[in-house]
Amino acid sequence: MRPPRCSVRATRPTSDEIRVTTSSAPLAGKTIVLGVCGGIAAYKAVEVCRRLVDLGAHVAPVMTDGAERFVGRTTFSALASQPVQTSLWDEESPIPHTRLGQGADLVLVAPATARLVSAYAHGLSHDLLTNVLIATRAPVVVCPAMHTEMWEHQAVQANVRTLRERGVHVVDPEDGRLAGGDSGKGRLAAPDAIVAEVLSVLGRRDLADVHVVVSAGGTREPIDAVRVIANRSSGKQGYAVAEEARRRGARVTLVTTVDRPAPIGVETVCVETAAQMKTALDRLAESADVVVMAAAVADFRPVSCATGKIKKAGGVPEIVLEPTPDILAGLGAAKRPGQILVGFAAETGDLVAQAQSKLERKNLDLVVANDVSQPGVGFQHDTNAVTFVRPGGELESHPLSDKRDIARALLDIVVGLRA
Known part of the structure; x- marks a missing residue:
């Protein structure tokens, strides 16, 4: 039997008298620091940001210098809950990394480059984002994105294992077409998968193992x-x-x-x-x-x-x-x-x-x-x-x-x- 098909198109009520109760904001009251690294997949982080805001989250974007080469900070400042932050020195707060790290309910890095994964695994703090990662006690979700050869390199895999052992949630990259035109594993996970992981980490776990x-x-x-x-x-x-x-x-x-x-x-x-x-x-x-x-x-x-x-x-x-x-x-x-x-x-x-x-x-x-x-x-x-x-x-x-x-x-x- 072939897989089922559905040709029925969903319809919406048109009456203005229909009252709909909506409270689908499972991230309401949650502060998420969204770290964006310098990779071609940075454009996908724009959609992730929008979806998190739609789900009720307060999104605080942090961009690396490399990220700004791919996506302008104005985009994230417009879509997020507060302006983009990029520096340890030029922000309103004298210690922006501790303020962001301590105030976060979750830190999400998407995309995470090989450099970021390595720095985080080894405790290096060379910019605002890596400082936030080290300064937070909130759960962290890391979404690697890089070319296949880089993803499969022993050093990268060792760093990813280290992060997982420390309790970091890693959303593995997907197989698919890459920036260079070839295909393989390394493409940033789809926004749906990233947001689902955030919801899983921050959500109720009252059905765990059921x-x-x-x-x-x-x-x-x-x-x-x-x-x-x-x-x-x-x-x-x-x-x-x-x-x-x-x-x-x-x-x-x-x-x-x-x-x-x-x-x-x-x-x-x-x-x-x-x-x-x-x-x-x-x-x-x-x-x-x-x-x-x-x-x-x-x-x-x-x-x-x-x-x-x-x-x-x-x-x-x-x-x-x-x-x-x-x-x-x-x-x-x-x-x-x-x-x-x-x-x-x-x-x-x-x-x-x-x-x-x-x-x-x-x-x-x-x-x-x-x-x-x-x-x-x-x-x-x-x-x-x-x-x-x-x-x-x-x-x-x-x-x-x-x-x-x-x-x-x-x-x-x-x-x-x-x-």
């Missing part, structure tokens, strides 16, 4: 070689849960029908039909501590699938349906003591009663219920409004919010259940 399995997307049941029975699920909520669980330190496996990049650090299993999803989830649930069933699984499938395309000339075909396996009920029946099982209920009416019924019938620990008939809720949207239903009739409602906020609230409850 295996979380998440399903996402809508299954597709083939009618013939061309047509399928499908639904409108985009998988966005499941992906948001997987990403948030990974940030909290979990080992995450995402079972998905959606052809989109997985969150950084998340293992993916691609499926298409309900039967394929059941096989994957039954296997993974055996070792999972938490299973979040966010996928929209088809309730029915054709009894038989035509081997070729059904032609219009043959008249209206008769398609006989049969029930698909109830994946969630099977997981509930096989649930181990201590395992947390979360289901979703996409309804168009009688929301709480339907969710409570599903909770009891399928032996679940939590149901996330949403009324998909409401504007901006559920399928294809970036937003959701949900009611969390727990055993005993306990309810917790969340107004229309970014799906990342819903994911955080969901996992907050899961952490509480595990405790």
